Amino acid sequence: MKKLILATAALAFSASFAMADTVRMGTEGAYPPYNFINDAGEVDGFERELGDELCKRAELKCEWVTNDWDSIIPNLVSGNYDTIIAGMSITPERDEVIDFTQEYIPGSPSAYVAMADGVDLKGGVIAAQTATIQAGYVASSGATLVEFASADETIAAVRNGEADAVLADKDYLAPIVAESGGELKFVGDDVIIGAGVGMGVRESDTELKGKMDAAISSMKADGTLNAMIKKWFGEDAATFE
Known part of the structure; x- marks a missing residue:
């Protein structure tokens, strides 16, 4: 029925x-x-x-x-x-x-963004938006995943120290990094997912x-x-x- x-x-x-x-x-x-x-x-x-x-x-x-x-x-x-x-x-x-x-x-690639170089991308705390391919990737990478409902919240988590880095679409991150005045930077290698x-x-x-x-x-x-x-x-x- x-x-x-x-x-x-x-x-x-x-x-x-x-x-x-x-x-x-x-x-x-x-x-x-x-x-x-x-x-x-x-x-x-x-x-x-x-x-x-x-x-x-x-x-x-x-x-x-x-x-x-x-x-x-x-x-x-x-x-x-x-x-x-x-x-x-x-x-x-x-x-x-x-x-x-x-x-x-x-x-298109995903990328990591952090406040400084030297972040442990495999064993650190990585932020990603809930229900994204990036969240799935982080969960299987060995890092500690912290999920947020919106992409803006993932960036805020890096800035306030809740996360060591964020993984998201590079197209989304690029203007944020460019407008941060050097506060944020790309770290590690790009990741191809999906x-x-x-x-x-x-x-x-x-x-x-x-x-x-x-x-x-x-x-x-x-x-x-x-x-x-x-x-x-x-x-x-x-x-x-």
């Missing part, structure tokens, strides 16, 4: 999307330059610009919804929005729960996935996506060939 109820709910979500021209884009709003809330209180950043362009090409109307990272997948599955576009790396574990479009950012970043959708929403895949492909083909990546992440950012 439970499986029947879940299947019925999934069909209802899929049908509701098929009858609508509006797609609710779920993001965190707290992970610049991927996504953040600007001074006007609106979702901004690379993924806002990207999402609006994808919706335009797919002939859909975007509505933006913010959600805390640690519950972003459950709230997609339960129907609170139709996509996750929030710097989410494609992993086999996540792919068992939701589906993904093709990647819209190539696989694949690229894609848009998450419910497994039942095959029509929506197809439209977004086609839109991403068209942006790759005409160079628009690479230009957008360089605009938000810098000229040295990894792009699509």
Whole structure:
């Protein structure tokens, strides 16, 4: 009976999307330059610009919804929005729960940031955001993992001495390091974890996935996506060939 109820709910979500021209884009709003809330209180950043362009090409109307990272997948599955576009790396574990479009950012490195050189990255205390690929990596590395609900809190933990270093996406950390006036620095080697970043959708929403895949492909083909990546992440950012 439970499986029947879940299947019925999934069909209802899929049908509701098929009858609508509006797609609710779920993001965190707290992970610049991927996504953040600007001074006007609106979702901004690379993924806002990207999402609006994808919706335009797919002939859909975007509505933006913010959600805390640690519950972003459950709230997609339960129907609170139709996509996750929030710097989410494609992993086999996540792919068992939701589906993904093709990647819209190539696989990019994670990095450690600390207040000083010489931090013990394998045996020290390392901060990471909850439910991220970086948290999983730290947990298996031998270091002591301390998890925080938001990325901002991981940086604060390093600054106030709760953690020796933080592990996060290098694209996220780079502007923070640059603006710290030498207070923060990259330490150790970059770490490659997982694949690229894609848009998450419910497994039942095959029509929506197809439209977004086609839109991403068209942006790759005409160079628009690479230009957008360089605009938000810098000229040295990894792009699509």
